[in-house]
Every structure is written in structure tokens, then in C-alpha cells.
Amino acid sequence: MKFKDKVIQFMTGRNGGDQLSTFLIVTSLALSLIGQAANLEFLVFVGYLPLGYALFRILSRNVEKRRLENYKFAILFSPLYGRSYRFATRLKMRAEEAKMHKYVKCPQCKAMMRVPRGKGKLMVTCPKCQNKFPSKS
Ligand SMILES: [Zn+2]
Secondary structure (H helix, E strand, C coil): CCCHHHHHHCCCCCCCCCCCHHHHHHHHHHHHHHHHHCCCHHHHHHHHHHHHHHHHHCCCCCCHHHHHHHHHHHHHHHHHHHHHHHHHHHHHHHHHHHHHHHEEEECCCEEEEECCCCCEEEEEECCCCEEEEEEEC
């Protein structure tokens, strides 16, 4: 029997990898890396716990129960993933916007406004108080 077939036979009826196991493995790696970098043996040891649990879940034959765990995990963490993704997108958009525009303050009413970059000297009209002032872009 080929090695691959042996693996398939071994994994049949077992839970296999899922998001929760992936998360546990990543957590484990992160903990042991931090532990090694900071020379904290305690953290390296703690890092083995999620790895052990991930292995237990991957090899578990109680597929129903493991699926339910993964489902609960996904529900618990999906808003977090979504939020951090949106946050990252917003940061990226702001960084790109910063390349195109410059923020200037109106000397009269202190309102902030955007002016396009790379246009040399500009006369800016404040949208709030209609004050006109020169600005370098
Ligand atoms: Zn103004």
C-alpha cells in the first residue's frame, strides 16, 4: 500500500483539519516563537497545549462533536475577523488617500480640509467660512 493510501485510510472517519485546529496550531506556533524569543520556557510549554488539542481534534473520531466546536468557534470569531479586515482596509485606503491629498487647516476657523498633492502653490477656499488662503501642495 502506498503511503498516501495509508494516510487516507488512517484519516477515514476522523475529523481532520478545520478552522479551529488551524487557529490552535497558529496560536501554538506564535506562543512557542514568542517564548523562545523572550526566553520564557513557561510560554514554550504553554504553546504545546493548543498544539496537543489541535492534534486531538484532527485525529478525533467524534466528528459531530468536533464540527460543533468548530462551528461555535467560527461564530465567536467571525465578527472579529470581519472587523479586523475592515480596519485593515480602512487603513490602506487612508494611506492611499494620503498619497493623493494633503490635509491643511484653515487659518481662520481651524477647519481641516483636503487639497490635492503635487499642484504647487494653491489658493484654497475654506468650505466652512469661505476664507481664501494660499497653501503648498
Ligand atoms: Zn475656514
